[in-house]
Amino acid sequence: MSATRDEASTQEGSTALGAAPALVSARGLVKAFGEGDKRRVAVDGIDVEVLEGEAFGFLGPNGAGKSSTMRMIGCTSPATGGTLRVLGLDPATDGPAIRAGLGVVPQEDSLDGELTVRDNLVIYGRYFGLPWKACRSRADELLEFVQLSDRSDSRVDTLSGGMKRRLTIARALVNNPRMVLLDEPTTGLDPQARHVVWERLFQLKRSGVTLILTTHYMDEAEQLCDRLVVMDAGRIAAGGSPRELIAAHCTREVVEARPADGETARPAEVLASLAERIEVLPDRILLYTDSGDDTAAAVTHHHELDLASVLVRRASLEDVFLRLTGRTLVD
Amino acid sequence: MIGRVLPPLPRTARPTLGAGRHLVERNALFFRGHVLVILGGFFEALFYLLSIGIGVSDLVGDVEGPGGKTLEYTEFVAPAMLAASAMNGAVMESFNIMAKLHLSKAYEAVLATPITIRDIAVGEITWSLMRGGAYSAAFLAVMASLGLVSSWWAVLALPAALLVGFTFAALGLAAVSVIRGWQDFEWVMTAVLPMFLFSGTFAPLSTYPDPVAWLARAMPLYHGVSLLRGLTTGAVSGVLLVHLLYLVLLGVAAFWVATRRLEANLLT
Amino acid sequence: MRTALPAMEYWLLRNRRYWRTQLSAMTVGPVLYLAALGLGVGSLVDDNVGADGVQGVDYLAFIAPGLLAVTAMQQGFEESSWPVIGALRWWGSYPAQQVTSLRTRDVLTGHLLYVTVKLTAAVTVFTAIAALFGAFDSAWVLAAAPASVLCGVAHAAPIAAFSITRRVEMSIAAFYRFVILPTSLFSGAFFPISQLPAGLEQVAYVTPLWHGVDLCRDLALGEATFAASLGHVAYLALWAVGGYLLALRLYARRLAP
Ligand SMILES: Nc1ncnc2c1ncn2[C@@H]1O[C@H](COP(=O)(O)OP(=O)(O)O)[C@@H](O)[C@H]1O
Ligand SMILES: [Mg+2]
Numbered sequence: 001m002s003a004t005r006d007e008a009s010t011q012e013g014s015t016a017l018g019a020a021p022a023l024v025s026a027r028g029l030v031k032a033f034g035e036g037d038k039r040r041v042a043v044d045g046i047d048v049e050v051l052e053g054e055a056f057g058f059l060g061p062n063g064a065g066k067s068s069t070m071r072m073i074g075c076t077s078p079a080t081g082g083t084l085r086v087l088g089l090d091p092a093t094d095g096p097a098i099r100a101g102l103g104v105v106p107q108e109d110s111l112d113g114e115l116t117v118r119d120n121l122v123i124y125g126r127y128f129g130l131p132w133k134a135c136r137s138r139a140d141e142l143l144e145f146v147q148l149s150d151r152s153d154s155r156v157d158t159l160s161g162g163m164k165r166r167l168t169i170a171r172a173l174v175n176n177p178r179m180v181l182l183d184e185p186t187t188g189l190d191p192q193a194r195h196v197v198w199e200r201l202f203q204l205k206r207s208g209v210t211l212i213l214t215t216h217y218m219d220e221a222e223q224l225c226d227r228l229v230v231m232d233a234g235r236i237a238a239g240g241s242p243r244e245l246i247a248a249h250c251t252r253e254v255v256e257a258r259p260a261d262g263e264t265a266r267p268a269e270v271l272a273s274l275a276e277r278i279e280v281l282p283d284r285i286l287l288y289t290d291s292g293d294d295t296a297a298a299v300t301h302h303h304e305l306d307l308a309s310v311l312v313r314r315a316s317l318e319d320v321f322l323r324l325t326g327r328t329l330v331d
Numbered sequence: 332m333i334g335r336v337l338p339p340l341p342r343t344a345r346p347t348l349g350a351g352r353h354l355v356e357r358n359a360l361f362f363r364g365h366v367l368v369i370l371g372g373f374f375e376a377l378f379y380l381l382s383i384g385i386g387v388s389d390l391v392g393d394v395e396g397p398g399g400k401t402l403e404y405t406e407f408v409a410p411a412m413l414a415a416s417a418m419n420g421a422v423m424e425s426f427n428i429m430a431k432l433h434l435s436k437a438y439e440a441v442l443a444t445p446i447t448i449r450d451i452a453v454g455e456i457t458w459s460l461m462r463g464g465a466y467s468a469a470f471l472a473v474m475a476s477l478g479l480v481s482s483w484w485a486v487l488a489l490p491a492a493l494l495v496g497f498t499f500a501a502l503g504l505a506a507v508s509v510i511r512g513w514q515d516f517e518w519v520m521t522a523v524l525p526m527f528l529f530s531g532t533f534a535p536l537s538t539y540p541d542p543v544a545w546l547a548r549a550m551p552l553y554h555g556v557s558l559l560r561g562l563t564t565g566a567v568s569g570v571l572l573v574h575l576l577y578l579v580l581l582g583v584a585a586f587w588v589a590t591r592r593l594e595a596n597l598l599t
Numbered sequence: 600m601r602t603a604l605p606a607m608e609y610w611l612l613r614n615r616r617y618w619r620t621q622l623s624a625m626t627v628g629p630v631l632y633l634a635a636l637g638l639g640v641g642s643l644v645d646d647n648v649g650a651d652g653v654q655g656v657d658y659l660a661f662i663a664p665g666l667l668a669v670t671a672m673q674q675g676f677e678e679s680s681w682p683v684i685g686a687l688r689w690w691g692s693y694p695a696q697q698v699t700s701l702r703t704r705d706v707l708t709g710h711l712l713y714v715t716v717k718l719t720a721a722v723t724v725f726t727a728i729a730a731l732f733g734a735f736d737s738a739w740v741l742a743a744a745p746a747s748v749l750c751g752v753a754h755a756a757p758i759a760a761f762s763i764t765r766r767v768e769m770s771i772a773a774f775y776r777f778v779i780l781p782t783s784l785f786s787g788a789f790f791p792i793s794q795l796p797a798g799l800e801q802v803a804y805v806t807p808l809w810h811g812v813d814l815c816r817d818l819a820l821g822e823a824t825f826a827a828s829l830g831h832v833a834y835l836a837l838w839a840v841g842g843y844l845l846a847l848r849l850y851a852r853r854l855a856p
Binding site for chain 3: 365367368371372374375378379381382385386387389390391392393394404517521524525528529532533534538539
């Protein structure tokens with residue numbers, strides 16, 4: 001996909017988004033578990049607005065509170081504080097009506113292991129009150145959509161992780177939802193399986209379904225999300241489009257230098273002056289700069305440093321996260 | 332909307348009344364492939380009845396039934412088997428529910444749809460009753476054909492057996508929603524055996540030591556056995572209403588506890 | 600046999616955590632059954648046919664050895680049905696044992712040795728409890744306990760052979776309902792099989808459980824004859840060995856890489 005097309009579609013998207021209604025709107029949303037001494041705040045007063053037709057992401061490390069947020073939006077977990085409206089309704093009173101318009105892909109697959117692949121979809125359609133006939137034809141279409149038609153009579157336990165994930169996604173589409181919630185849709189999948197899932201999600205998004213997804217993979221967030229928020233320890237650290245976030249919190253390019261002996265403290269001192277900002281990780285040093293090639297050349301110039309590798313890359317959301325929280329996304 | 336990828340569906344997806352029936356459908360889908368297991372529940376009761384009718388009954392001879400009526404031993408035990416099988420059926424179902432709650436995340440997926448906890452409770456109990464009701468009907472037919480039914484009141488034994496099934500299904504669901512895991516479930520199973528053996532099932536309460544007899548009177552199965560025995564032998568009196576009321580109240584209370592506890596456990 | 604010991608130890612270790620639950624299950628079940636049937640139903644029987652009305656003894660003395668054999672069979676079933684499927688598929692115990700120096704034969708033998716240990720514990724507890732109920736008059740009952748262990752193994756071995764071939768665990772439940780339960784009820788433990796209708800009586804003679812029941816009862820009542828006992832033991836041994844050899848072949852086929 002060329003850069004110009006990319007640009008154009010984003011612009012088009014944002015004008016359209018301006019007029020779109022908010023499908024999710026949260027103000028000061030809080031989720032706490034336990035009472036007294038054991039009380040743990042998982043979501044600590046977040047404000048979020050998701051508009052119709054966009055793909056919205058929660059990017060954050062494990063324990064950030066992503067799943068807790070998703071479950072509140074999915075109306076399977078009551079909020080502890082703040083206000084939340086989903087599809088214009090209040091989850092506390094209109095749970096069933098809201099859920100009728102949602103598709104949910106939970107973090108852990110919750111397929112019915114005792115039923116066949118196809119029956120999983122058929123019965124799920126029944127849970128939404130669809131007629132049997134519609135459920136059956138819908139199941140066949142969706143199996144086609146997620147490329148599982150040949151496994152339709154297998155028991156679910158016999159599927160691979162990637163297949164189960166695809167089946168879960170198919171299941172979330174059974175009721176033709178207005179909005180689909182995907183909690184870490186590709187965690188634990190091999191690269192090939194991830195790409196299959198991404199490609200299907202991309203098609204969904206293009207067809208106008210609103211997507212909310214959580215991830216701790218920055219490439220996933222960059223590929224799929226129009227807008228995202230960076231979440232850490234129950235709070236939102238920043239928000240915007242991937243491009244905006246990088247522009248606001250990062251330089252354009254990053255030079256990664258990896259000392260051969262793995263010792264980063266001393267080389268970091270030497271290199272500090274070469275970039276706007278540097279980050280020292282246990283095994284490498286990141287130099288933030290607007291001209292990667294020049295900085296890389298300057299780095300390699302320091303012959304006294306024994307560097308195993310020096311490479312230049314574009315700044316990513318990973319860097320944004322590092323900047324905002326001082327930690328890496330995936331440890 | 333999704334049209335370019337998939338043909339559109341009319342937006343009929345709306346929460347429906349009595350959505351619990353979809354859980355019944357789910358269980359039917361599953362057991363479609365396990366007919367033998369379903370049949371097994373019926374044969375279990377039948378085997379017990381036959382072994383008593385053929386063997387033990389000859390040894391025991393006649394016993395005193397409700398209202399001082401002299402009964403053949405098989406006549407005495409058969410209604411108790413009917414009540415016990417209604418109980419066992421419900422307990423077996425709570426075993427399945429336990430697996431869905433603690434081993435798989437089955438209900439979490441269900442709760443992401445318009446289905447509510449109440450629907451789940453109603454659905455699972457309805458399924459349990461349908462299964463148990465089919466057994467009871469078949470068992471009653473066998474009893475009638477063996478000449479073990481001596482009154483038209485026995486027609487009411489089927490709804491009464493369903494009531495016993497309801498009480499135990501609700502109790503099972505409440506137990507499953509209260510306990511922490513499989514270790515505790517062992518204790519539930521341990522409670523079932525003494526109830527099965529000592530609810531006036533195999534011998535009149537008068538043959539028990541007093542404390543055991545009083546304990547038995549507190550147990551729901553005793554009331555189920557007494558209710559059904561009164562109906563199939565035609566020894567109908569006001570006392571049956573007491574048994575009936577006990578089962579209804581206990582069942583409703585257990586249902587209330589079960590939905591409360593499930594809400595607390597599942598909607599975290 | 601010695602090479603199979605590690606596999607047996609695995610099962611002992613695995614169940615070590617639950618020994619209290621298992622011991623109480625072993626105790627509570629027999630106490631309840633003996634009380635409900637031996638004493639409860641027993642009092643009705645004795646009122647009806649007299650205190651020596653069932654094959655010359657009271658009902659408690661009649662069913663106690665029968666229940667002993669039934670308990671052994673049910674324990675044998677319990678430990679060689681679900682656990683075989685679990686070891687193969689849920690817990691991965693068999694596959695894990697296979698990648699060690701254990702041979703398939705050791706995997707099977709170890710499991711059955713464990714079943715034997717468990718059986719021995721269960722029948723010992725049962726015998727002690729029944730003795731407290733006053734169910735036994737003769738010291739020969741001490742020979743009935745090992746006889747019931749043999750009865751348990753005679754069932755456990757073929758059941759292990761059956762279970763290893765099952766693909767859906769549901770068939771174990773069906774097996775219980777359609778084989779184990781009717782066998783328990785109609786093999787002379789609760790009433791003499793002479794009361795069975797003609798055809799069924801002959802079927803009962805073929806079941807290993809009847810031989811176990813008859814052997815245990817003759818021993819417990821001190822009425823055993825050498826020839827009859829030898830016959831019972833030989834028949835039970837035939838099932839145990841035959842079941843073991845069959846299981847060996849089926850295990851080899853199922854666990855083959
Ligand atoms: N059901 C629960 N009970 C208690 N604590 C919970 C529960 N679910 C999540 N938490 C806690 O809340 C925090 C956020 O968890 P979660 O929302 O799952 O984060 P994420 O999905 O971003 O990894 C974690 O510290 C987790 O331990
Ligand atoms: Mg999560």
